[in-house]
Amino acid sequence: MINIKHPAIIEISKSALKNNIAFMRKCFGGKTSISSVVKANAYGHGIEIFVPMAEEFGIDHFSVFSAHEAARIKEVCCQESRIMIMGWIDPNDLEWVISNGIEFYVFDSLRLREAAQIASTLGIKAKIHIELETGLNRTGFSEQELKEISAFIRQNILHLEIKGLCTHYAGAESIANYYRIQRQIKKFDHLSALLFREGIEAETRHTACSAAALSYPRTRMDMVRVGILQYGFWPTRETFIQYIGHRARKNDPLRRVLSWKSQVMTLKDIPAGEFISYGTAYLAQENTRIAVIPVGYSSGFSRSLSNQGRVLIQGSRVAVIGLVNMNMLLVDVTSLPGVMPGDEVTLIGRQQEAEITVASFGDFNKQLNYELLARLPKSIPRVIVD
DSSP states (O other), X not given: OOOOOOSOEEEEEHHHHHHHHHHHHHHHOTTSEEEEEOHHHHHTTOHHHHHHHHXXXXXXXXXXXXXXXXXXXXXXXXXXXXXXXXXXXXXXXXXXXXXXTOEEEEXXXXXXXXXXXXXXXXXXXXXXXXXXXXXXXXXXXXGGGHHHHHHHHHHTTTTEEEEEEEOOOSOTTOGGGHHHHHHHHHHHHHHHHHHHHTTOOOSEXXXXXXXXXXXXXXXXXXXXXXXXXXXXXXXXXXXXXXXHTTOSOOSOOOOOOEEEEEEOOEEEEEOTTOBOSSTTSOBOSSOEEEEEESOOGGGTOOGGGTTTOEEEETTEEEEEESOOOSSOEEEEOTTOTTOOTTOEEEEEEEETTEEEOHHHHHHHHTOOHHHHHHTSOTTSOEEEEO
């Protein structure tokens, strides 16, 4: 493809990822392995660029939502790395999953039976993780189903390799869910014991996401499935406050892996009394100089940031004015007379001493860190920086 420059770029910091992985290992201890959750295009960081970089720092297990994401990892990962699908697999793709040695959740009897049948036909074992329903009420086997599936697994053990026993917690990032999480932990222990008595044992027990692994050490078990934390973000501010609460040093040990940048496309002087951009959302109260940035809501910069978003230019925080367009946004640079076309614009990240964090970006438009990152379009180029 012709190398034509995109109007925006996402930088992925190698040193930040190295720092975050080192922090997680220290925090979780050497006996707990890490599965890097790279669903939703590695939380917007880019699967193809992120996975090999994580492998460089010793990560060899990756979790995704779908078989489609697993196929993307398979294209770029080391042969020794393991891939685990936590969600969607089209029945027609199950044969590909099993034949490629990809691990996957089973959470209903249909998938379990299909897996055993396909594995039998292929003459290899399907690598399954048995998901237990402990209180999230989304996916997973209930207690009432355990006897039936235990009997089926015993009958088909030549075709099934039980790689894991798992569950997911309902909101471990908030203290408001404390008692619900405690009930889930007890339920998981109870169901695990029932399976053990039925002769079903797993190589690995894993229940913790980033928030649970931080706030409930008991949930770390054999492996943790870490998503947002590895990218340098706390699941919530509450989680961060809880972490630093009993520590002498109150600094943030994480570093943000992602920065999102563009540049000034053109400049325009608007006389006082004129409306700027579509409709009547912004009236220039005085002579105003605007910079046009070639990024809009099609690029992931939400329209709800109209008249309230911020970007960094020349190390200064400047305001988005008027409506965010599909492909452009306008910012007030009246106070920065030296701005020129081509100047760097930081949408998320640091510029000189100023920073726009994903959290502050999200505060303006009421998006979670997760949502904002996951919505960054795949079409924006990702590049590795130190």
